[in-house]
Amino acid sequence: MIQLITLVHLRRYSAGDQGGTPVIEHAAAPVHVEHLRPGDHACVEFDDVESRWEVLTAFAQIGLARGERVMLLLDPDDLDDAATVARVDDGTGVAAGAHEHGHLVVARNTSLYFPDGRFDADRTRRAYAAATQQTVDDGHHALRVAVSMAWAPRAGWSDDELMAWEGSAEHLFRPARFAALCWYDRARFSEHMLAGAREIHPVHVLDRLSMLEVTRHPGGARIAGSGSREELTRVLTDVLARGPEQSPLHFELDLAGARDVDAHCAWMLIDLAGALPPADRLVVRCDRSLEMVLRGLGADAVPQLELAVASDLNDAAGVA
Incomplete structure (x- = not known):
């Protein structure tokens, strides 16, 4: 059986934009x-x-x-x-x-x-x-x-x-x-x-059950849909790719509502983050269970990888 993983979105913007509003596409991402x-x-x-x-x-x-x-x-x-x-x-x-x-x-x-x-x-x-x-x-x-x-x-x-x-x-x-x-x-x-x-x-709505859709725009990219572990690896590797002339980049991957993110996928995220240049950052928004998996596999040893836990984000926003 092919494992399907539902992604919410991935955003990409340069480090120079971090102090202000990221340049991202505001149109709603296609959903499963x-x-x-x-x-x-x-x-x-x-x-x-x-x-x-x-x-x-x-x-x-x-x-x-x-x-x-x-x-x-x-x-x-x-x-x-x-x-x-x-x-x-x-x-x-x-x-x-x-x-x-x-x-x-x-x-x-x-x-x-x-x-x-x-x-x-x-x-x-x-x-x-x-x-x-x-x-x-x-x-x-x-x-x-x-x-x-x-x-x-x-x-x-x-x-x-x-x-x-x-x-x-x-x-x-x-x-x-x-x-x-x-x-x-x-x-x-x-x-x-x-x-x-x-x-x-x-x-x-996405027109297939198993599909990852990437929408690119200046300064950013968005991923939505479902796909196998192999598809997810391929798409993320492509989106995270950068030219040597680019300034430090900041990526955000929202997995707070994702399904079936297992240890293999967690390893893949850690490996991809570890392969980024030292100044780049991959922020993974996740729930408590995925946070435990990522930290258990060594996420804290990868400085390019940051975890933003959904409950912490809600608390900061005043959401009960």
């Missing part, structure tokens, strides 16, 4: 689908069917495990209901039982957005609000919806019309009882539309 929570309005872009169903299956199974009602709004050209349930079930029997008892709902996007052949924004928002309230009344923690946005080009909508709709429903997410994952097939949408979707949605 497992990090979606009630109240999130998210988007994801897909290139292929297999990766889409991999993410949608995880989306559904995670929601069901959390006691949420899951609704998949597919395009009419997608899998039929029975094939969809079988795909999401993945041989576990969980999704099949959930579908039978109304915890998993499979429908077509056209039935919600064009019930009488025309689109009415107020009616659609009311339908989502009513479905959310019914979900809570039925005893579920929240409603999570994944919707194919293919209904928009099917209806002949322009990019601007679709972006206006996407930006108009934020009030639905404020009670934190509703989450939506809007998925876009890259073959059906212009890059202008996809860029607009990324800007409008507060949360951007």
Whole structure:
């Protein structure tokens, strides 16, 4: 089994910036689908069917495990209901039982957005609000919806019309009882539309379960997603690379919310930090358990490596 490690982000800035605000990208880092929570309005872009169903299956199974009602709004050209349930079930029997008892709902996007052949924004928002309230009344923690946005080009909508709709429903997410994952097939949408979707949605989901995404910008880099130990080593080695002419650099790796960071990964972090020039620093934000592992393996003997423990950071910020 491939071990997956979830990273929050890595920042890079020169030592000369440490006295002020680091030059980093302020756009939200893409997250793994497992990090979606009630109240999130998210988007994801897909290139292929297999990766889409991999993410949608995880989306559904995670929601069901959390006691949420899951609704998949597919395009009419997608899998039929029975094939969809079988795909999401993945041989576990969980999704099949959930579908039978109304915890998993499979429908077509056209039935919600064009019930009488025309689109009415107020009616659609009311339908989502009513479905959310019914979900809570039925005893579920929240409603999570994944919707194919293919209904928009099917209806002949322009990019601007679709972006206006996407930006108009934020009030639905404020009670934190509703989450939506809007998925876009890259073959059906212009890059202008996809860029607009990324800007409008507060949360951007990675399009694969096992993937590390690196976003570079002047003075910094950001890593998000999940990957094997080998992938993590390769990506971190590349990001930490520097030219001899560069001034001392300061890197920050946030692992406070990471999963499954074992002793092998901890050794790798220590080795990478030890290979940095003496003036460079790699700050690892972590929880108490990872701190104990790193210190037990000799982190204190590597001056380039600094540990910032999550509970200490919260205390300093006045968080109870």
